[in-house]
Amino acid sequence: MTDLFAPGMTVRVKAGETPGHVRTPYYLRGQTGQVQRLLGTFPNPEDCAVHKSGLPAKRLYQVLFPVHAVFPGQAVAAADDTILADIYEHWLEPATVDAGETTAL
Amino acid sequence: MTTAHRHDRTHAHAATADHAPPGHEWEFLEIALRELLIEKRVLTAAAIQARIDAVEGATPIQGSRVVARAWVDPAYKARLLADGNAAVAELGYGFDGPKLVALENTPARHHMVVCTLCSCYPKPLLGLSPAWYKSREYRSRAVSEPRAVLAEFGTVLPEDVELRVVDSTADCRYLIIPLRPVGTEGWTETRLVDLVTRDSMIGVAPARTPQTDHGTDV
Known part of the structure; x- marks a missing residue:
């Protein structure tokens, strides 16, 4: 299994909506974070929820986001407080893509 | 204490509503499946209750x-x-x-x-x-x-x-x-x-x- 996103890489969570059982929280969509590690591969929960196999399994990454960037203005947090979330590979893209061109699902 | 009495009655009604008979298809499915498993001797009612007790009684x-x-x-x-x-x-x-x-x-x-x-x-x-x-x-x-x-x-x-x-x-x-x-x-x-x-x-x-x-x- 090749790794798509190496630890330390800056990635963006894809924006937009898709119906069904999605494990990517709305508040992180379109946000930029840093890959911490690959957690492994798991059957795609979006497919499993509709009685499909979820295969091929999807890579799941721990991604770190700064709280102050995700919740500007309303965060009662020190500057370097962070949110660590588990995001599937098909919701991530390299952050070299311009924010305006964020890939829709 | 009319107010307190009314307050208690409100809670009593809410509790009754929580224990209303099953209305959703998933609830009927669960009951049907459970009764079949017991009837076919795959599980016993006691085994199911023991599992519920274990889950609810689990501590950290x-x-x-x-x-x-x-x-x-x-x-x-x-x-x-x-x-x-x-x-x-x-x-x-x-x-x-x-x-x-x-x-x-x-x-x-x-x-x-x-x-x-x-x-x-x-x-x-x-x-x-x-x-x-x-x-x-x-x-x-x-x-x-x-x-x-x-x-x-x-x-x-x-x-x-x-x-x-x-x-x-x-x-x-x-x-x-x-x-x-x-x-x-x-x-x-x-x-x-x-x-x-x-x-x-x-x-x-x-x-x-x-x-x-x-x-x-x-």
Whole structure:
């Protein structure tokens, strides 16, 4: 299994909506974070929820986001407080893509 | 006390509504499946009830024992951080299905777990989650204003400590290893277990300190 996103890489969570059982929280969509590690591969929960196999399994990454960037203005947090979330590979893209061109699902 | 009486009546009505007969197709499906399994002698009603009792009666003790072992045994802690499922299996605890990820609090970084999407929780180790963990308020505010939420639990974090909120969004369950309290040097593993509270393993509070430990082993 090749790794798509190496630890330390800056990635963006894809924006937009898709119906069904999605494990990517709305508040992180379109946000930029840093890959911490690959957690492994798991059957795609979006497919499993509709009685499909979820295969091929999807890579799941721990991604770190700064709280102050995700919740500007309303965060009662020190500057370097962070949110660590588990995001599937098909919701991530390299952050070299311009924010305006964020890939829709 | 007319007002109080009315108040009580309102609650009585709400409780009655909660125990209304099944109305949703999934509830009928559950009843039909359960009755068939019993009728076909696959399961007994007693076995089902025993399982319900086990789930509802589970406490965070297994999680506390895992953390206490990690505190006294650095090699075990390293294995726990590397592979949570394998490390808890060493102590005889099953954690099937989701991947168990342990994260360690340090003097420079504090972790706090939430599941903003639903209520994912390491039940095999901690038992059923507390009601507040499943509340909409905790699930939203834990990410948007985490320090304020922590303060409401009585946990005021110094500004120079990074607060890392862990959103348990997918196929992993998180166990926090709280800081070992000062003043517990030389304590036995068994004695340390009592200091490891449920809330400290979710990360909304530190472990008990010896001063606040009201255990018997003093």
